[in-house]
Amino acid sequence: MRPGHALVLFSGGQDSTTCLAWALTHFAHVETIGFDYGQRHDVEMRVRLQVLQSLRAQFPHWAERLGEDHVVDLAVLGQISDTALTRDTAIAMTAAGLPNTFVPGRNLLFFQLAAAVGYRRGLHTLVGGMCETDFSGYPDCRDDTIKALQVAVSLGMGQRFTFETPLMWLDKAQTWALAQQLGGDALVATIVAQSHTCYEGVRDVLHAWGYGCGTCPACELRRVGYERWRAAETGKPIAGA
Template sequence: MHTTALVLFSGGQDSTTCLAHALSRYERVETIAFDYRQRHSVELDARLKVLAEIKRQFPQWGAKLGEDHLLDLAVLGEVSETSLTRDTAFELEASGLPNTFVPGRNLLFMTLAAAVAYRRGLQVIVTGVCETDYSGYPDCRDDTMKAMQLALSLGLDKRFLIETPLMWIDKAATWKLAQDLGDASGVAGGGQALVDLIVEHTHTCYLGDRSHRQAWGYGCGTCPACELRARGHAAYVAGCSSVSV
């Protein structure tokens, strides 16, 4: 039986939902993030606020939260010529992939997360990768995660479970999942509280914009991450409205 987990936690909508998922399931949950000199490095500050708010608003979950880890991956930024690590416009490459794709990023993240999980005695690694609402990133695919689970378990001689709660749902369903997890937390009004927390404190915008407040949170409103989050939020709100009617 799995009782402990390590969540790849960037401080965005997806990773916060994954953190809530882990806190609803496991007895001890630790978090990990990576500073790879991303343009939207403001997420590294946002994630600390999110952790603080979860502890404050969901004390039963807060009691399960263990150590938070931040690893310096400057080398990833040095070898990446992408719009997430350089001041360049967002566009599609000749390969058909968006230039937001950072080659090897998730593979490196998962390898280092497994090393930390090994050292900390954690059984499950939780990540917010998704095939449904993604930009074609090959390192977000279910097959990639299954291959990583096998390779890491063999290479470290320890059986890890890689859990991907968002793999087969779209962004609207991710908002709904957060609501459901909050409702099941035991906190009165927890579903709306978690949704509001995600809106107010998480960060997704690739440009690192925290000056413009949208209905779905802070961001420029025009980068690919903002557009995806906005569409998902609009569909989620529309779905809630149709149910209430």
């Protein structure tokens, strides 16, 4: 068990749910924070509460460590962003070489606001699901960005913060494997049936890997990772999948 308490940036998706399980395994007290920024797939704001409820019900040893959930209204980010995650726009590549699902400054704001909440509540470890292995080139998901931001936030708040990114060097198949390692079949089943990743917000089709449209970049990453992980598991059955 690591010293101190943790605050997890929790959207209710596969990555943040795995990160929450990781934090609950490593810290004695864990709280969560979500951001409502006018995202097109706002279903995640409802789903994240279902995931929290499922974790509390299925993992009593985690439930006693899982504290308050915080939600920050970040509507201004959606108002100033012209992206496929904040507008009803087709997903495509931009002239900058990034998909138009990139919301400029999103993770920077998330960490800064999480640090403000953590400062008030004595939560000096912030946990995020950023990943530089399976990502779309988002500059605010890179390890160098997170490390630089950790230094800036710590200096600016006069309080040392640690930013943990347990998925940074894992691909999606390895992220599924980590979930299995942390919480067994029950956690994998919760991620499949409860979490949400699809950029289109589709919740009417449950695939083996979870709900989603099956074609957006987020669904594609999740599906391919799941299939690669299952292949490596040599067909081991997973409850609820």
